[in-house]
Amino acid sequence: MNIKPLICSLALLGLPVTDAFAHHSYAAFDMGKRVEIGGTVAEVQYNNPHVWLFVDVQDGGTTKTWAIEAGGPNILMRQGWMANTLKPGDKVTVQLAPMKDEAKTGGALQALRFPDGKVIGAWK
């Protein structure tokens, strides 16, 4: 679902749009940047307050593991990503906002394409 037209529609309906927040501000991430990766799920930590997804990405002859922070289960279960949706070995593609510290392969999840093609977040 593309959020922009949805918001436009909500505005047409006269529905006020409230703001969404987490418990922290993502200051450690460059929210203006997007990095796209494709790889294999190495681990899923399905916890409060944030779910972390680890994805192994082949880079030449080496494998790099990306650590990706998503929202919490309160959000993801409602978006269709349940605790058992992703398993190690699953192939995924991800768009993320990278950590400002470029020495880390970490990011904040912006969009995720599951093995069945379903996408959560706005794929850009």
Added chain:
Amino acid sequence: MHIKAIPLAHVVIGLLAALAVATGPSSASAAAAKAGTPDISGLWMPVGSSVDPLVNSTGADNPDTNVGPPFGSLPELKGVYLDSYKKRTAALAATGSEFKTSCKVLGMPTNMVGPYAVEIMQTPTQVNWAQEFLRETRRIYLDGRAHPNPEEAPPTFEGHSVAHWEGKVLVVETANIRQETTLGEYGHADDALGHGPRMVIKERIFINDQGLLQVDGRVEDPDALVKPWQWKSLTFRRAPKGVEFMEFVCEDNNNESIDAATGAEVTTIPERRTPSQPDNNKKGEAK
């Protein structure tokens, strides 16, 4: 008007109608129905939030719904309260943060813009407003009691709420709120100058023409405000059938902290439980 938006608006109307049919009012308190008051019991999702069934979000993204101040406007503060606000915002700007990370309850009125589900339990004499986010619960009394004497009862984060029904509108007045809570911001005033001791919040809560739960709020604070502050209407959509209230424990596995020296927010990559290879992010190292 964007031409493409017209059919989408119809889609949204259809979805809203379908949701209303699918969920309807919860097993309403019979007592409330008898009294002829609306039944607002049930699970509600903040419109535009990441748990809104009409929003597609990862929860760590910055959807286009996430813009502007939390309540749509900022109050006009004055005196020491304005000074306190300026000090907080300058400190945040210096570290590049929009707000200070915390698991501490937000209190009134900020908890009203919490991003997760709200569960309302309604009886003829009390309405409980329970938030998943930070596990805050407001208790709103409809039994005619008065606010406690502030000389006797210490203030609380949620404050003390009393209410009555005016037709289909629940009219709520909240007082005796701890001064660490802030107005129009998302966070606390560590110097306890977020607002004045005499602040009163007046809310009108009702189900609007679109079937959304609407909360209109007005804050009166003769010590801290140049004039009363009316926030932009907050709206909540009934959760789809089958969706249940969920526990949220912010302190559990929390990877966000504040650097004591710089005040900057720190995100720590959690330690792997089953590393498939040497961890190139050096387990648990703070960033």
